[in-house]
Amino acid sequence: MIRSGKLFIIPLILGFIAAAPAKAQTSGSSAADARTNTMVPVYDVTKEVKVQGTIQKIDDFGTNGPIGTHIMVQTAQGVVDAHLGFGAASKPEYLGIAQGQSVTLTGMMQSFDGTNVLMARILTTSNHIFVLRNEHGIPVRAIPRGSNRTKSIFSSGFVSTNSRRQETV
């Protein structure tokens, strides 16, 4: 047990990866998942597609489908609306992406109110590979190496509600 006040070995800084899948990612596809909440979209890696193209537009507060960072990617087959995730760690400045940049995305297409959106799991730029989601479609926080971690910009991006509220009276 670490009892010092020193820094942990911070796995976060390894968020930039060399395309090595995480342990659970070898455990099987989501298609074989034993249990899912079918009230919300189910991610299925067997239905993944890979698209390649040029970023035509970046919307870091997209409302066309899931709220979060969207990029419109011009591909040979047309424009693809890709959702990169939710929260500060999916912001363009921290992924180092810009309009006109060439990217490759791996993800699953989902329909939101009639609009097809690529729920991107892996983003590949000219010099980085970011895992944005795991094989269940759950966002993980890909933090580029060398990013400025001294600012208050990273968010866990989820609602923390352990059952700590018991004694109310």
Add this chain to the structure above:
Amino acid sequence: MRAKVQLVSLVALTLAGLMSLAACGGSSGPPPPPPTPTPSSNGLTIYPSIASVPVGGTADFTGYVPSNSSATITWAVSGSSNGSITSAGVYTAPTSVPSPAQVAITATSGNFSATAVVTVTAAQGIAVNPAAASVLAGTVTQFTATSMGAIAAGVTWEVNGSPGGDPVHGTIDVNGNYTAPPTPPPGGSTVVTATLGGNAGTSTVTVVYSNASLNGAYAYSYAGDDSTGFLAVAGNFTADPGTGTLTGVEDVLDLGNLLPGQVITGSYSIGPDGRGSVSLNAGAEIWQIALSSNQHAVMINFGTVGTTGTATGSGTIDQQTTATPVLAAGHYVFQFSGLDSNSTGPGPLSIAGEFTSLGNGGLTTSGNVVDVNDAGSAGSSSSTVDDTTLTGSFSLPVGPTSGILTLTSTDLGDIQGTSGTTLTFDFYVVSPAHIRVIETDGNAFLSGDVYGAPTPGGAGYTAALLQTGNYPFTLGGATGNGPYAAGGVLISNGGGTSPTGTAGSITGGVFDNNNGGDGLQSQSDATIKSGSYGVDSTTGRITLSSIGTNQTSGTFNLVAYVTATDPANPNSPAPVLLLEIDANVIASGPAYLQSGVATPAGDFALNLTGVATSSGTEQDILGQLGVAGTTVTGTIDINNFEVNGQQLGLNVVSSSTIVSTDSNGRGTATFTAANGASFPVAYYVVDQNTVVMIETDTARVMTGLLMKQY
């Protein structure tokens, strides 16, 4: 703000009645309209907001500006013959009843103002002074009784009709020295009575919170965000109201640091509405808190912590019970949440389970279980649930330090980034049957609670463990869309006609969710139409399967662990710890057996915590709300991590409203702050003291809690 909301309607009714009486009294011509009491308007509150004072008597008023507790208050009385008031807020009634008998007392501070109403009455047989007063919790106030202008000797003093008083309403000695309780009594006020022979006189005492309301030893924990992207803190402290200081020890855990056993010292100040501020280590850590009583409070980090700089977070503070033994032999259940340490980027992680303590520092090596949902692992083909290899050990704290708990299991070793199969935690004691834990090994980033669990019968646990009734609940976590919150009411049949079996049904209820705030895939007021559950007779682990509603064709799955009523807090509802075990939703939260469905009424401490969808950053809301009918008033504090902005003492504006509950105890409400921030929620009543909720709009994804003050 306290009692003011309840009193608004009371004042209106009272004035209407008095006006009729005045008209019957034969006064010539219509009297002028009575003053309209505005006990909390434009950010200023008067205590008490209504009072009755006999001719020549006195009343002590207090003004409070929630956004500036040290603001100067200026007092005024309407009309030249309606009495006088000092700069300290001491009102003296005229020597004869004015017409009308209602007198407006106005407090002003800068642009803020509020009005209280005094009804001047005829003299009583015994005159008690002050005839009305606001007193600070835990303080002593001298009352005097006079008859015909002379001190009345030998009077009997009562509080709330009880000679000498009681601990809830306060006590009074033979000399009229009234000692206020440490927290406001039910309704916020009480009556002091002096009797002598056949004569009596009364004084209405409004008790407001003070530093004495936070007194002694407390344990606390909160979770949120700092510059590293995650923050959890647990600790304990001792508060000294005499000096307004506190000292203690805490563990701070974020993605870059573990700071165990940090000494904290600081100061605190509790306002009349129960909201307060705590500054630790020369401002290195700042909290806003809202007391429900001298035993419990909700809290938010208000902008900074330790060495990590800016921060936010939400949690609770509970008075410690020092009785021993802690973690005595018996059954315990737990639920922790946080992040894993996946090398490709931390993912959301929640675990829950059950263990049996041997009471000697060891846990049994069988009969225990843990469920792990690490970024969806619970629902994967190699599912990390129902792991019965769990065992562990613990060592108890010495003095104010933390204890240590270790948990070991196969699936704990499967958490992304862990080394080995053991997780180690520090823990701080709330009571022998409730500890707050925080991970200290660097494997993952977990914090949560361990609670005592019911003892199984001779045949082990049965379906009756999830006893018949309604269970309001909330869940918070993440999905592929981003942050996720769900709430509702699950109705258990307790096993139906076979409560001694191990199977039961979810027979109905209601469900709301907020999936990333996108509004596209969220359900609102859906009817639960399906669900079943099974109970493990050895561990008490409950699987809640295929819970479905009438608004989608989908279903979801949970595990649940039932806690036992904590003997140290017998009036608090015991939570059922929920963990979603699906691959695409990582969420956890509490459920409670419902004991009433009435629309909330009275004064409450508020906490909301979650994520702002505009930025994906955390927001934490603390407040004190008064609910009367459909009206909601009060004050809230906001820590908006998006802009690292803290807003203190925002008035809850008049557009705020609450819609009454349905038969499930579900209702809706909207709290709107003076800065325009609006929080529409679906809420679920647990009992008259406890309400859980989720925010239902696209601006934020949040879960929340109301705790009754009085």
